[in-house]
Amino acid sequence: MRDADITVRVSATADPAAVRAARLGLLLRSLRDGGPRSRGRLAEETGLTRSVATGLVDELVELGLVSCEDADRRGAGRPGVQVRLVGRAVCGVGAEINVDHLAVVAVDLAGSVIAEARRGIDGRSLPAEEVLAELAGLVADALAEARGAGSTVAGITVGVAGLVDATTELVTLAPNLGWRDIDVTADVRRRLADAPGVVGPVPPVRVANEATLAATAELDPADADRADMVVLYGEVGLGGAIVSGGRVAPGRHGWAGEIGHLPLDPRGRRCGCGRTGCWETVVGLRALLESATDPDDPIRDPALTLEERLATLVERARLADGRTLAALDEVGSWLGTGAAVLVNTLNPGTVVLSGYFAALGEWLRPAVESRLAADVLAPRAGGTRVSVSAYGPTAAVRGGALVSLEPVLSDPTALAELHGGTR
Numbered sequence: 001m002r003d004a005d006i007t008v009r010v011s012a013t014a015d016p017a018a019v020r021a022a023r024l025g026l027l028l029r030s031l032r033d034g035g036p037r038s039r040g041r042l043a044e045e046t047g048l049t050r051s052v053a054t055g056l057v058d059e060l061v062e063l064g065l066v067s068c069e070d071a072d073r074r075g076a077g078r079p080g081v082q083v084r085l086v087g088r089a090v091c092g093v094g095a096e097i098n099v100d101h102l103a104v105v106a107v108d109l110a111g112s113v114i115a116e117a118r119r120g121i122d123g124r125s126l127p128a129e130e131v132l133a134e135l136a137g138l139v140a141d142a143l144a145e146a147r148g149a150g151s152t153v154a155g156i157t158v159g160v161a162g163l164v165d166a167t168t169e170l171v172t173l174a175p176n177l178g179w180r181d182i183d184v185t186a187d188v189r190r191r192l193a194d195a196p197g198v199v200g201p202v203p204p205v206r207v208a209n210e211a212t213l214a215a216t217a218e219l220d221p222a223d224a225d226r227a228d229m230v231v232l233y234g235e236v237g238l239g240g241a242i243v244s245g246g247r248v249a250p251g252r253h254g255w256a257g258e259i260g261h262l263p264l265d266p267r268g269r270r271c272g273c274g275r276t277g278c279w280e281t282v283v284g285l286r287a288l289l290e291s292a293t294d295p296d297d298p299i300r301d302p303a304l305t306l307e308e309r310l311a312t313l314v315e316r317a318r319l320a321d322g323r324t325l326a327a328l329d330e331v332g333s334w335l336g337t338g339a340a341v342l343v344n345t346l347n348p349g350t351v352v353l354s355g356y357f358a359a360l361g362e363w364l365r366p367a368v369e370s371r372l373a374a375d376v377l378a379p380r381a382g383g384t385r386v387s388v389s390a391y392g393p394t395a396a397v398r399g400g401a402l403v404s405l406e407p408v409l410s411d412p413t414a415l416a417e418l419h420g421g422t423r
């Protein structure tokens with residue numbers, strides 16, 4: 001995006017402060033995505049005049065978000081000051097509440113991970129308060145680590161495997177956790193305010209569906225095939241998100257993307273939601289584990305993290321264990337059957353296998369592709385590419401961290417209000 005686009009977008013408000021904020025954000029994104037540059041090149045590439053860009057860069061320096069350094073004159077031959085992002089200055093925290101694990105990550109403006117933690121839980125038998133207390137503890141540790149690294153936390157976004165009401169921000173329903181109308185943001189905010197390690201005001205806390213956050217992590221403005229995309233987020237159940245025109249489509253109330261409950265197998269298993277034969281009953285991690293292992297298999301120990309479980313499954317698949325491979329083939333085939341429904345409906349450029357599917361993509365993708373080839377009406381499976389997520393089970397927390405950083409990228413002056421808080 002160039003300055004002209006931003007000026008057109010915000011000019012309706014006729015508010016110089018809004019134009020300035022948007023331009024500061026434009027420079028920050030440009031430095032994040034394109035690396036260090038001279039002021040002149042930065043101005044040229046963002047469509048700003050040189051004098052405007054210089055003033056804005058000075059403001060970003062004052063906010064501690066960029067630095068200006070003398071370039072190495074010996075090698076480049078062209079002296080000049082390079083404007084560079086200070087990624088560490090600010091970070092976003094993403095957290096995830098899933099049926100069998102909690103996860104937290106702090107990602108800075110440059111995309112580097114500052115703090116990371118995962119813990120296996122048995123979310124089905126623990127009361128919501130205990131799950132939230134445990135999560136708040138992990139978040140408090142991440143806030144302390146970020147502070148120790150000299151990074152201001154812009155916000156905390158908690159992803160939950162369930163429906164999140166876009167207006168009330170309540171977790172309306174999380175069938176696999178047995179949750180109804182839980183106010184996660186208020187609860188986490190209160191616990192963090194009381195946590196001994198948290199210094200100063202608690203950064204803004206938000207809540208979102210975890211698959212929606214996972215899809216945010218998969219967005220790539222440089223890849224046209226990802227502007228229209230379906231993200232399949234495999235966990236104990238199956239989360240999903242639909243990206244249309246480069247944005248995650250929330251639906252009327254924020255409840256879109258509940259593809260895990262597409263009724264695909266009417267004579268199938270009972271789902272956590274109370275219905276029968278939902279897609280997630282045949283492709284969720286629970287289904288895979290039931291098919292690939294016996295009840296007393298150590299892999300089913302609730303204390304194990306998802307990574308530990310997946311590492312064991314990958315090892316068995318690599319050793320060509322017949323039962324594991326048959327289970328993966330079955331899950332892959334069901335995954336493709338449901339994906340074909342979505343590809344026929346939406347004609348996405350990409351279907352992303354994210355969450356636990358990513359670790360097992362080597363075995364799942366061929367089965368998905370062959371089902372798409374067979375079941376999609378449009379030629380060449382509608383031109384849809386099947387991609388394996390680079391983030392896998394960390395996509396939701398990463399997306400949460402990115403969403404938390406968004407207010408600073410939209411208006412870097414917002415950072416001034418956060419300073420003195422968690423820094």
Ligand SMILES: [Zn+2]
Nearest residue numbers: 261271273278
């Ligand atoms: Zn269901």
